[in-house]
Amino acid sequence: xxxxxxxxxxxxxxxxxxxxxxxxxxxxxxxxxxxxxxxxxxxxxxxxxxxxxxxxxxxxxxxxxxxxxxxxxxxxxxxxxxxxxxxxxxxxxxxxxxxxxxxxxxxxxxxxxxxxxxxxxxxxxxxxxxxxxxxxxxxxxxxxxxxxxxxxxxxxxxxxxxxxxxxxxxxxxxxxxxxxxxxxxxxxxxxxxxxxxxxxxxxxxxxxxxxxxxxxxxxxxxxxxxxxxxxxxxxxxxxxxxxxxxxxxxxxxxxxxxxxxxxxxxxxxxxxxxxxxxxxxxxxxxxxxxxxxxxxxxxxxxxxxxxxxxxxxxxxxxxxxxxxxxxxxxxxxxxxxxxxxxxxxxxxxxxxxxxxxxxxxxxxxxxxxxxxxxxxxxxxxxxxxxxxxxxxxxxxxxxxxxxxxxxxxxxxxxxxxxxxxxxxxxxxxxxxxxxxxxxxxxxxxxxxxxxxxxxxxxxxxxxxxxxxxxxxxxxxxxxxxxxxxxxxxxxxxxxxxxxxxxxxxxxxxxxxxxxxxxxxxxxxxxxxxxxxxxxxxxxxxxxxxxxxxxxxxxxxxxxxxxxxxxxxxxxxxxxxxxxxxxxxxxxxxxxxxxxxxxxxxxxxxxxxxxxxxxxxxxxxxxxxxxxxxxxxxxxxxxxxxxxxxxxxxxxx
Numbered sequence: 001x002x003x004x005x006x007x008x009x010x011x012x013x014x015x016x017x018x019x020x021x022x023x024x025x026x027x028x029x030x031x032x033x034x035x036x037x038x039x040x041x042x043x044x045x046x047x048x049x050x051x052x053x054x055x056x057x058x059x060x061x062x063x064x065x066x067x068x069x070x071x072x073x074x075x076x077x078x079x080x081x082x083x084x085x086x087x088x089x090x091x092x093x094x095x096x097x098x099x100x101x102x103x104x105x106x107x108x109x110x111x112x113x114x115x116x117x118x119x120x121x122x123x124x125x126x127x128x129x130x131x132x133x134x135x136x137x138x139x140x141x142x143x144x145x146x147x148x149x150x151x152x153x154x155x156x157x158x159x160x161x162x163x164x165x166x167x168x169x170x171x172x173x174x175x176x177x178x179x180x181x182x183x184x185x186x187x188x189x190x191x192x193x194x195x196x197x198x199x200x201x202x203x204x205x206x207x208x209x210x211x212x213x214x215x216x217x218x219x220x221x222x223x224x225x226x227x228x229x230x231x232x233x234x235x236x237x238x239x240x241x242x243x244x245x246x247x248x249x250x251x252x253x254x255x256x257x258x259x260x261x262x263x264x265x266x267x268x269x270x271x272x273x274x275x276x277x278x279x280x281x282x283x284x285x286x287x288x289x290x291x292x293x294x295x296x297x298x299x300x301x302x303x304x305x306x307x308x309x310x311x312x313x314x315x316x317x318x319x320x321x322x323x324x325x326x327x328x329x330x331x332x333x334x335x336x337x338x339x340x341x342x343x344x345x346x347x348x349x350x351x352x353x354x355x356x357x358x359x360x361x362x363x364x365x366x367x368x369x370x371x372x373x374x375x376x377x378x379x380x381x382x383x384x385x386x387x388x389x390x391x392x393x394x395x396x397x398x399x400x401x402x403x404x405x406x407x408x409x410x411x412x413x414x415x416x417x418x419x420x421x422x423x424x425x426x427x428x429x430x431x432x433x434x435x436x437x438x439x440x441x442x443x444x445x446x447x448x449x450x451x452x453x454x455x456x457x458x459x460x461x462x463x464x465x466x467x468x469x470x471x472x473x474x475x476x477x478x479x480x481x482x483x484x485x486x487x488x489x490x491x492x493x494x495x496x497x498x499x500x501x502x503x504x505x506x507x508x509x510x511x512x513x514x515x516x517x518x519x520x521x522x523x524x525x526x527x528x529x530x531x532x533x534x535x536x537x538x539x540x541x542x543x544x545x546x547x548x549x550x551x552x553x554x555x556x557x558x559x560x561x562x563x564x565x566x567x568x569x570x571x572x573x574x575x576x577x578x579x580x581x582x583x584x585x586x587x588x589x590x591x592x593x594x595x596x597x598x599x600x601x602x603x604x605x606x607x608x609x610x611x612x613x614x615x616x617x618x619x620x621x622x623x624x625x626x627x628x629x630x631x632x633x634x635x636x637x638x639x640x641x642x643x644x645x646x647x648x649x650x651x652x
Contacts, residue, residue, distance in 0.1 A: 035485025062619030088591035102524040123526035144179030190457035228547025238273030315540025335369035367409035389414035461489035
């Protein structure tokens with residue numbers, strides 16, 4: 001975008017700016033600018049250079065004075081360095097995404113006139129829409145204004161729909177370019193459906209795939225679309241190691257006790273499998289019990305990162321919160337994962353889960369090995385539910401109670417939690433003894449639960465800015481949309497993938513989980529914050545990820561060149577770039593502020609500035625101007641000498 005006037009007021013540490021003079025094209029690079037913007041600026045500069053002898057010169061934020069004198073003088077002529085005033089992007093932009101509120105309106109006739117009446121704020125459910133009416137959804141901050149026309153709306157309502165929407169925009173004083181989209185019931189596009197907390201296409205109910213054959217790693221690698229649909233990497237036949245993370249110790253769980261978890265504990269699971277004779281893959285899962293302490297959660301996060309480092313940054317790290325286990329994780333236990341209440345150490349001081357409660361009631365869910373588990377519930381008859389199977393254990397007696405609405409597949413999976421000897425009881429055929437074990441007969445849920453399987457379309461989410469703007473979303477995407485310079489989210493509704501590009505910045509990597517949580521929080525459809533979140537690294541993508549991209553090519557990025565490589569290839573003169581010595585690298589990691597701000601009283605300093613280290617927040621140029629030496633020399637001085645100099649220049 002061409003800006004009016006040449007002034008430092010246009011500059012920001014998170015942007016890349018191009019200054020074109022008669023013979024030189026300067027590319028000024030903000031210290032927090034992302035790689036995609038840098039490459040885009042480079043391409044723009046070369047477009048400008050076409051058929052001319054103009055020289056391209058790179059200028060790094062805070063290092064303007066290190067340019068060769070002839071280039072510096074020309075730059076200074078247009079942008080006087082004495083007037084340079086740039087604050088960090090975090091001081092100019094809000095780090096917290098703005099709360100995005102969806103609103104639903106109904107177009108209704110009142111005294112012969114059609115009016116737009118507000119119905120509710122989000123989240124929306126499909127049942128909020130009425131086939132006899134026309135509705136407006138206000139998503140003006142993102143996708144625009146939507147007009148939904150019910151199948152049975154009358155002719156006048158249909159013809160007035162768009163006019164009402166345009167009048168709505170005018171009344172709300174939205175920009176004239178705000179997009180208006182008309183949607184007819186039964187033909188809603190994916191971008192519309194994602195605005196709703198739940199959406200089911202009645203005529204095309206998506207049923208879960210049932211795999212009737214072996215699905216080993218090689219098979220799923222060859223059929224990535226199937227892997228993506230089922231979220232299965234393989235059949236779980238690899239090697240499994242599990243550790244319980246405690247406050248005082250990390251305990252390895254013996255193989256015979258795999259699959260017994262406790263809701264007040266945290267576990268790390270390492271799964272290793274062969275994708276081919278030559279290639280071995282590792283997956284790290286960390287499972288957080290719904291009642292685990294924050295201390296143990298923090299220890300688990302610390303240990304999972306240590307294990308990832310020890311394994312050579314394997315490229316797959318999944319956060320699972322109890323109740324949101326992924327299909328592949330459940331498959332590791334062949335559909336026999338049991339989650340008990342309390343802590344494992346309550347029954348086994350060693351923490352190895354060698355003992356379990358002697359009396360319990362489990363609710364079994366699922367009909368396949370990759371969606372089944374059993375969770376302990378209160379041992380009373382009010383916990384029963386006609387849609388599921390339950391396993392009751394009292395001393396050495398085991399009962400399987402099958403709800404009248406449970407399926408044959410559910411009952412078969414429930415048997416896997418009971419061992420070889422059990423009593424099978426069908427709902428309505430119970431004896432008095434059975435209910436006595438549950439404290440007597442009480443009311444429980446008997447209504448049929450309609451099992452509808454509907455999944456929102458996958459979305460690719462760009463988190464390119466440190467701002468309060470809503471993330472950019474793509475519903476139709478391809479592999480080329482994954483930019484190696486960035487961290488990008490893939491939202492598949494039941495799970496959120498964080499894809500880490502090989503050339504993404506350390507800041508983007510370290511803040512990726514926080515940004516993913518903020519994305520979920522800002523989703524107007526009110527997402528479940530406990531869904532699985534999985535980190536995937538470029539070149540380590542499993543088929544459950546690649547299957548969402550048509551024609552995935554594992555060699556796609558082989559010849560890819562990041563910005564720094566392109567820059568070195570085209571630089572003709574030493575630019576204002578700095579050397580890569582450790583002291584300077586450390587110095588450059590700090591946010592930079594003008595001298596006038598750093599000389600303010602300590603209680604008026606920006607939050608990120610440590611009053612004892614104000615000098616670290618100077619730009620290189622300001623540091624050299626004030627200290628008469630680069631930071632690398634200053635860092636070698638004894639601390640008493642450093643303090644003396646800082647007092648002299650008013651930075652202590």
